[in-house]
Amino acid sequence: MKNHLSQPFSVSKIYEAILQGHVGLLAKAITLSESEKSIDRKKTGTLLTRLLPHSGRSIRIGITGSPGVGKSTFIDAFGKYATSLGKKVAVLAVDPSSEKTKGSILGDKTRMEELSRDALAFIRPTASRNAQGGVAEKTREAILLCEAAGFEVILVETVGVGQSETAVRNMVDFFLLLQLAGAGDELQGIKKGIMEMADGVVITKADSDNEKRARQAQVQFQHALHLFQLPESGWKPTVLTASATQKKGIAEAWKMIEEFRKATCASGFFEKNRQQQQIVWFHQSTEALIRAKMLGSKKMISQMKILEQKIREGKIIPSVAAQKIIHAL
């Protein structure tokens, strides 16, 4: 698989194909960008640099929610709604928990049944390598590639495991939280910090018996969001209800995001935020590379482990341990 990537496709060929919206080569380019081989990194760099002027013309939407909230069904319906408006839709799934990319691909296609058969849609999980820069950088590069291929709606799905939300929040324009209505305190619970990152909340599965509870949850969430300071965007987070199976609330969710885009484009926040995200990407990427270079050797890793053990045993001050690492470099 890897070999036939580096050989038959020249950067120029991929470049042209992507600009023409060739989905097969787009997929290959993403695979190329996921490779850690230095020749592939170099090719990716050249390709991305050439495609950069053709990227950016999209709305990037992050979608998160706990397992069971109905994320795939929502994305399926939401994506179909966007393609029905003639938009080209790309779905990138960030799944740091899954190690097997190919399994996920198949899984995703099954999960989003209607969308996966739509000629205007492109569904692709991001490889979950955890090397330099981690999965975040790969997804950022995949976003640029999809945009250059003419995709106007980029949906970045995350599974809500630990750090992945923050990473996704830092690469999208709008961050949408899906939430179930009143499934009891524990299920209702939201991971720390997530609610405060949301530009919008959609209470899912708001149909039949559940509809009333969904409306109650809507009010409850709207109240809770009022307690927070208005975000830098100036956008007041909105709470909606939706039923993906009954196709209710989907158009409203689309409208909310359109309004967000209009408001933040007018205020200048949209563009400013994207620039800021690029700078964050640069810093994170630099620090990850430095960290890998400096601390990535087996010797360093084992020395850090030894010091961590000493810290746990109360035998050394962390700042003194850090000095020891620096001297060892």
Add this chain to the structure above:
Amino acid sequence: MKNHLSQPFSVSKIYEAILQGHVGLLAKAITLSESEKSIDRKKTGTLLTRLLPHSGRSIRIGITGSPGVGKSTFIDAFGKYATSLGKKVAVLAVDPSSEKTKGSILGDKTRMEELSRDALAFIRPTASRNAQGGVAEKTREAILLCEAAGFEVILVETVGVGQSETAVRNMVDFFLLLQLAGAGDELQGIKKGIMEMADGVVITKADSDNEKRARQAQVQFQHALHLFQLPESGWKPTVLTASATQKKGIAEAWKMIEEFRKATCASGFFEKNRQQQQIVWFHQSTEALIRAKMLGSKKMISQMKILEQKIREGKIIPSVAAQKIIHAL
């Protein structure tokens, strides 16, 4: 000031004095730890390593809240309550916005009028240098020094500017958010993420006309906190009301923290959390030192600025820019 620090006091002398609870030399040791001179860093390292076995026997409480919430008055009353129980109380203020340490010291003493005259209390702002490790590391070291000097209640105050809350949250056992009742949406607003870090919320100034609104806010906050997942500690964040001027609700706040301590000590979280915080300190300290070493030169800083400009202009991909930095190292 700096010279007479490095000379007349030997590490052994300071060590003995701190173990005997000598407050004057404790203050000098903190000043020593704040110095960036390599000889002072070395002395601090030796001193802290020797004192380490004598540290840790305290409850570390972080206190945050927007300006105007009545933080000083609350800390004054809360600290007095603790000393009335015979506890030795240290107040460390983290103020990243103020550059002038000496001004703050004076300010703090005036701010906490009663506590500053209490023989069992020690009030000290942390210098707000922003060098390697930043203010966080200095405060962490100050906590250890105070503990070795026998202080059993460590109050770490933060002003709620950007990153400082996260830093403080990572060095304390209990994180307390002070909040005003119903001062309108804007004043009421809480910085993103802060509410979700709190182990407890105290609605301040709950007296006379304000009392009813404070009770309403209490209910509102308790509802909002119910929406969040139970934190790792297993502790359900509690919302109380208090009036520092009328000395109401102060004992209750103390009791809440005592209950937190008992519950988390019994579950093993207390100790586990402290160990984890030490490891985080180690990693942050190591990365800050590496960053300073690698990217701290004038040449590097200016190269990064140039690349950032190119990124803003859409001329280079952030990951490619990061590669350029690595090659230049």
